[in-house]
Amino acid sequence: DQQLGIYLGGKAPEITTDLAGLEEHARQVLSPEALGYIVPSAGSGATARANRAAFDRYRIVPRMLRGVARERDLSCEILGTRMPAPLMVAPMGVQKLAHPEGELATVRAAAALGVPYVHSTAATHSFEEVAQAGGDAPRWYQLYWPTSEQVCLSFLARAKAAGFSALVLTLDTGLLGWRPADLDRAFLPFLNGVGLANYLTDPNFEGVDNPVLHWAQMFPNPGLSWDDLPFLRRHWDGPIVLKGIVSREDAVLAAEYGMDGVIVSNHGGRQVDGGIAALDALPGIADLVGDRLTVLFDSGVRNGADAVKALALGARAVLIGRPVLYGLALGGQAGVDHVLRCLLGELDITLALSGHSDAHDLRGLVSVASSTVG
Numbered sequence: 001d002q003q004l005g006i007y008l009g010g011k012a013p014e015i016t017t018d019l020a021g022l023e024e025h026a027r028q029v030l031s032p033e034a035l036g037y038i039v040p041s042a043g044s045g046a047t048a049r050a051n052r053a054a055f056d057r058y059r060i061v062p063r064m065l066r067g068v069a070r071e072r073d074l075s076c077e078i079l080g081t082r083m084p085a086p087l088m089v090a091p092m093g094v095q096k097l098a099h100p101e102g103e104l105a106t107v108r109a110a111a112a113l114g115v116p117y118v119h120s121t122a123a124t125h126s127f128e129e130v131a132q133a134g135g136d137a138p139r140w141y142q143l144y145w146p147t148s149e150q151v152c153l154s155f156l157a158r159a160k161a162a163g164f165s166a167l168v169l170t171l172d173t174g175l176l177g178w179r180p181a182d183l184d185r186a187f188l189p190f191l192n193g194v195g196l197a198n199y200l201t202d203p204n205f206e207g208v209d210n211p212v213l214h215w216a217q218m219f220p221n222p223g224l225s226w227d228d229l230p231f232l233r234r235h236w237d238g239p240i241v242l243k244g245i246v247s248r249e250d251a252v253l254a255a256e257y258g259m260d261g262v263i264v265s266n267h268g269g270r271q272v273d274g275g276i277a278a279l280d281a282l283p284g285i286a287d288l289v290g291d292r293l294t295v296l297f298d299s300g301v302r303n304g305a306d307a308v309k310a311l312a313l314g315a316r317a318v319l320i321g322r323p324v325l326y327g328l329a330l331g332g333q334a335g336v337d338h339v340l341r342c343l344l345g346e347l348d349i350t351l352a353l354s355g356h357s358d359a360h361d362l363r364g365l366v367s368v369a370s371s372t373v374g
């Protein structure tokens, strides 16, 4: 009905409703440095292209005459978090690069819609600021595990105190990927004055001479191993989700090590060039561990139909990456609001047109297209 409202009102939105076309618009407003950090991917960009190609290879097979409700309810509960639809905002750092209000604009837009927001360790607003802006709305915390145990424990404690209910541990970024667009400009936002608020406001950083150097010493942490996970369990009272899982073996290990969920993700192709498309990894992982773990998904979702494909291939919810930052760049809080509403709207319409009134039991809704398509 909201959709009809747009037609009836005859007033075109300020930002396009074609979310796949948002990147082009965002390119017009981002500085070259910001664009170089946000838009491109690792190496030749093969993984990011594979992410998109995988979405094109799958096709939705809609069902008819299924008595779809006029008022539909896509709400669900994931790891104790209620959400209006199986959609969340992916953790993304340095959002001030996209807009001066950064994470505060994003969390406000997400909170107004009840869409869960995942706060990055590399954010430019602190846990406490984000919590204040988000009010009672659902939020999770994404940890980049620092080499300093003291800082790690401080982050966990601050996140807990600020009402972040679940912990996402990102595993695919023990080091930054080979990112030519940043390397060619010698630009890394963390080093170039975009403040890393969680670190800079941490008591462990008080009085430190050169906080950027201090950060640079504790961020790369490729030495983590599975046996480190019990430490997190001891110090985090709540669900723990591993982000960056694309191998079935790792998904099984996640279950064996007592994790609550995994996010099937290749970081939007920003880490390993030539990596498997996240969507191609999803069905095998969901089949193998879907009964033991909450399987979530990101990397390459650009619109509501993509989200439906990921849900139909076994994800319980889908995280939205770059499109949120494009909305942020184009319109701050209103831009993120627009992007999330478009996603929620298109997700709902695609499911309804496919014969569904809710977001449950979506398995088997997609098939792999023949090689002549896409």
Ligand code: FNR
Pocket (backbone or CB within 6 Å): 037, 038, 039, 090, 091, 092, 093, 120, 121, 122, 123, 142, 170, 243, 265, 266, 267, 268, 269, 298, 299, 300, 301, 320, 321, 322, 323, 325
């Ligand atoms: C990210 N991503 C990310 N992931 C994470 O766990 N912690 C982080 O701080 C960041 N930071 C970040 C910054 C920027 C600019 C981007 C584009 C991405 C990865 C993010 O959570 C998600 O996995 C990808 O964005 C999904 O891919 P798409 O949808 O953007 O292609």
